[in-house]
Amino acid sequence: MSCIDEDLIQQYIDEEVQAEESERITRHLAVCPGCAKLVAERRQWALSMKRMIREVADEPVVVPPFVAPAKSVPLGSLRKRLVLALSAACLLAFFVLHWNHPSAEKSAIEDELTILQHSDWPVDANQPFSQQGLQINLIDPEGNVTGYVLE
Amino acid sequence: MKAFDQLYQKHYPTVFRVAVKMLGDSDEAADVVQEVFLTLFQTMEKGMVVEYPLSWLYRTTLNKCIDKQKYNGRFQKLETAPEGQVEFQSIEKQETRIRVQRALGKLKPVERALAVMYSESLSYKEMAEATGIRFSSVGKTLSRTLKKLEAELKNKKYELY
Numbered sequence: 302m303s304c305i306d307e308d309l310i311q312q313y314i315d316e317e318v319q320a321e322e323s324e325r326i327t328r329h330l331a332v333c334p335g336c337a338k339l340v341a342e343r344r345q346w347a348l349s350m351k352r353m354i355r356e357v358a359d360e361p362v363v364v365p366p367f368v369a370p371a372k373s374v375p376l377g378s379l380r381k382r383l384v385l386a387l388s389a390a391c392l393l394a395f396f397v398l399h400w401n402h403p404s405a406e407k408s409a410i411e412d413e414l415t416i417l418q419h420s421d422w423p424v425d426a427n428q429p430f431s432q433q434g435l436q437i438n439l440i441d442p443e444g445n446v447t448g449y450v451l452e
Numbered sequence: 453m454k455a456f457d458q459l460y461q462k463h464y465p466t467v468f469r470v471a472v473k474m475l476g477d478s479d480e481a482a483d484v485v486q487e488v489f490l491t492l493f494q495t496m497e498k499g500m501v502v503e504y505p506l507s508w509l510y511r512t513t514l515n516k517c518i519d520k521q522k523y524n525g526r527f528q529k530l531e532t533a534p535e536g537q538v539e540f541q542s543i544e545k546q547e548t549r550i551r552v553q554r555a556l557g558k559l560k561p562v563e564r565a566l567a568v569m570y571s572e573s574l575s576y577k578e579m580a581e582a583t584g585i586r587f588s589s590v591g592k593t594l595s596r597t598l599k600k601l602e603a604e605l606k607n608k609k610y611e612l613y
């Protein structure tokens with residue numbers, strides 16, 4: 302057979318040639334000192350290249366603790382729903398204000414309107430906003446409390 | 453997740469070394485490796501099966517390093533030896549390391565990935581998968597890359613001392 306080209310030598314020393322091809326090369330190396338010498342040299346050379354690259358980072362590595370991320374999906378959607386619910390509450394309060402006090406007294410009364418929020422309002426992030434049972438209590442200047450349930 | 457923890461403990465050092473060789477900087481490497489394991493964690497958390505975890509880790513790390521270098525535009529901080537390690541090494545070894553790192557930095561990111569994978573004794577199949585080079589061309593490209601690396605190592609222009 303003819304002599305082995307360089308690319309094939311690379312594949313041969315990396316043991317990446319088909320079994321049949323590998324046998325053929327081995328047979329050739331047994332009868333061709335030139336190729337045998339070349340293969341031996343290339344094998345040494347490849348090894349030294351490998352070793353040199355490995356030495357770029359060969360110290361013992363300290364494994365840092367892995368910090369698992371907090372589950373973000375339910376939180377994100379809960380936050381979105383809260384923002385939506387509170388925006389709706391503000392809008393509702395605005396309309397209620399207009400409806401109760403449509404005229405000139407408005408600006409004076411606005412200062413004294415109090416919205417009571419339930420801090421323990423149970424939110425189920427899996428339910429649509431309309432089923433959250435949000436209640437808003439408005440206290441007007443006379444001290445009357447009116448509850449509005451969002452539906 | 454016990455399965456994940458085992459993979460993390462077992463493969464972190466290997467993956468970290470690959471990233472250091474790719475990026476030439478241990479801080480940047482640590483960031484990339486953290487990202488890679490976070491991706492693995494999220495994948496496993498969703499119940500997806502990673503069939504060959506080490507191959508997956510190599511591929512993902514190399515791709516992230518290649519992306520990072522394309523983004524950075526160049527191989528950075530070549531001269532910086534990892535801090536705190538200098539005193540444990542002979543000056544000679546330190547010099548070799550800097551020279552090799554510099555030469556690796558002269559290669560294209562894909563070629564560098566190939567050289568790094570070769571030093572880790574990965575198969576041509578794994579190299580092809582990670583770099584996108586055709587399987588049948590890996591041997592030729594690898595041979596060319598190693599010669600290029602050797603030429604860079606011999607380049608007197610970059611001699612340090």
Ligand SMILES: [Zn+2]
Nearest residue numbers: 304305333336
């Ligand atoms: Zn021959």
